[in-house]
Amino acid sequence: MKRRFPSGPVQAFLIIMTGLAFSSCSSSERQAAETVDREAFIALGDSLSLLAQKTLLQNVSGAIAKGGAAHAVAFCNLRAMPLTDSIAYKNAVTIRRVTDKARNSANALSGEREIALFRKIQDSLQSGSVQPHYLLEDESGRTVYYKPILLAMPTCLQCHGAPGKDIEAATLAEIKEKYPDDEATGYIPGQLRGLWKITAAP
Numbered sequence: 001m002k003r004r005f006p007s008g009p010v011q012a013f014l015i016i017m018t019g020l021a022f023s024s025c026s027s028s029e030r031q032a033a034e035t036v037d038r039e040a041f042i043a044l045g046d047s048l049s050l051l052a053q054k055t056l057l058q059n060v061s062g063a064i065a066k067g068g069a070a071h072a073v074a075f076c077n078l079r080a081m082p083l084t085d086s087i088a089y090k091n092a093v094t095i096r097r098v099t100d101k102a103r104n105s106a107n108a109l110s111g112e113r114e115i116a117l118f119r120k121i122q123d124s125l126q127s128g129s130v131q132p133h134y135l136l137e138d139e140s141g142r143t144v145y146y147k148p149i150l151l152a153m154p155t156c157l158q159c160h161g162a163p164g165k166d167i168e169a170a171t172l173a174e175i176k177e178k179y180p181d182d183e184a185t186g187y188i189p190g191q192l193r194g195l196w197k198i199t200a201a202p
């Protein structure tokens, strides 16, 4: 969904027309328009997070098949962000993965609202009421899409499970070398590993 904005007089015309349209818009019509926007954003978030997840999984599985988990660590280190960034760029959004216990500190939760949402989702997971996605208004008033990433596959344990049991020594050594402050081990199946976070590009 690439948005193109016209410039110059056309833009001025559109701004005036939009203003007129809104001033004559009843509050129920406005609410309906907001609902459509919300639903469209959720649909976009659902499809892009699914695509990003599939792309990462395919790539990490391919790297494991080719050179084992230790080799795949180096692959994730170099390729995880560029892969999601290229999907984001094509769709005029930013796509990130955020978490409370990060491997890459660039993926740490940010802001009180995000931290509170993460805790809420963790609690919902325990009580069996977790939703497929969440919308949150961030500190600067932007609506952000989030989708829980569960540790749902045995493959994930090879790099996020228990060191020495699920994670082989060579893989652990590679993780420690690339991420000396890694916090993302010790997970068990079904836990909340992180959230997809999708924001419309400014």
Ligand code: HEC
Pocket (backbone or CB within 6 Å): 057, 060, 064, 069, 070, 072, 073, 074, 076, 077, 080, 081, 097, 098, 099, 101, 102, 103, 104, 105, 107, 149, 150, 151, 152, 153, 155, 156, 157, 158, 159, 160, 184, 193, 194, 195
């Ligand atoms: C081959 C090792 C490997 C496997 C297998 C693996 N990961 Fe990771 N994971 C990594 C590395 C390395 C990073 C850091 C990537 C970066 O630098 O952006 C990471 C980062 C993440 C992050 C971002 C948050 C953070 O901690 O930085 C999430 C979420 C995540 N992995 C979930 C999963 C899930 C779910 C699976 C199973 C489907 C999985 N991973 C399988 C190595 C792996």
